[in-house]
Amino acid sequence: MDRRQKKTRKAIFNAFTALLSRKSYSHITVQDIIDEADIGRTTFYAHFETKDHLLKTLCEELFGHIAENAKTAMKGTGLYSDKEAPKSAICHLLHHLKEDRNIVALLSHDSSEIFLSYFRESLSDFFRTEFVECSNRKNNLDLPDDFMINHISGSFVEMVLWWIRSDLRQSPDELDRYYQSVILPIL
Amino acid sequence: MDRRQKKTRKAIFNAFTALLSRKSYSHITVQDIIDEADIGRTTFYAHFETKDHLLKTLCEELFGHIAENAKTAMKGTGLYSDKEAPKSAICHLLHHLKEDRNIVALLSHDSSEIFLSYFRESLSDFFRTEFVECSNRKNNLDLPDDFMINHISGSFVEMVLWWIRSDLRQSPDELDRYYQSVILPIL
């Protein structure tokens, strides 16, 4: 890819995330992004069709990244399957989230539907594999897998949103304990 | 209130909900609402400052309504406190949701942040009172009330969204069972 392309692409992403940390998505205009990135109007539209497409691309990039990290962290440990594991994959994921300023910024404001739906989606994928082959799962509750995966990933999303709303006051380890407390009893 | 006011107000709300069942909130323009309601431009702005204000008002109306219903249904039963109660308050709430076409329409599309935040808020209020004075609550988990309330209401929101995404396939009673299964063990 052309050096110039990479450069402006990066400038757009930077401008966009910078704006997202101050304004909510719906109140950001293409003009804002253009001004912040200091590029020509034509250039923006050469890279992205619309503002929505930009968000979509950003989401794919960010969540592709954390999904990868999570999956590698998951190797061997599983979803709380090995209680002796030093740190759960969830804990890793939380640490990773806390350190990723972009994601926190995106989730801080009345986070856009598109962004949250990516978050959910990526978490569902993350949990689905682990859940259906969860070895120590009693499943004596007779609940549909579909529902359970939604509950597990949904609870995680809600917890993270709550965490961010309260300014990441708790440590990732403590949050991990909270999560275990409400999820383990029902597995 | 003037008869004419009531009439146009109703026309606006009807137009708005009709549009929301086809389009997502962010893609609806004030012009769309004006056209659909068949009113003058001036008239719309005489009633509502902006599109956001309209949504806000609609939310207050809808959720004020269900919150009332829920609270009266809660009287005596509590949040699953009396296991002999014929039907739980949750079950009533689910029935109510299923029958309210407006709410289902609003939650069907990539539901606007504003709308969902009202849903959450109203549910948190609903649960908070019951939770803190929950008689048969062990609380041996040592989790902050704040977190628990968020988890309980958040799980409910996530479940309802999942329910709607799968076209309300399950009966309210069955959904109530799902919810009990994942919430009761942690109370």
Place this chain on the structure above:
DNA sequence: GTTAAAGCAAACAAAGTGTTCTGTATTGTA
């Protein structure tokens, strides 16, 4: 050094926003 591609600036029509004006129709009340 040539070439192809990426960038920029300016201008554009189209659509949306929120306001102001004037005139008309409807209401609740005297």
Place this chain on the structure above:
DNA sequence: TACAATACAGAACACTTTGTTTGCTTTAAC
């Protein structure tokens, strides 16, 4: 019934945003 108040409609407005086009300049790749 008559009157004053007010809700509505329609048109025009200044303004912003969007997405595209045109012509020209810069830059990367070979």
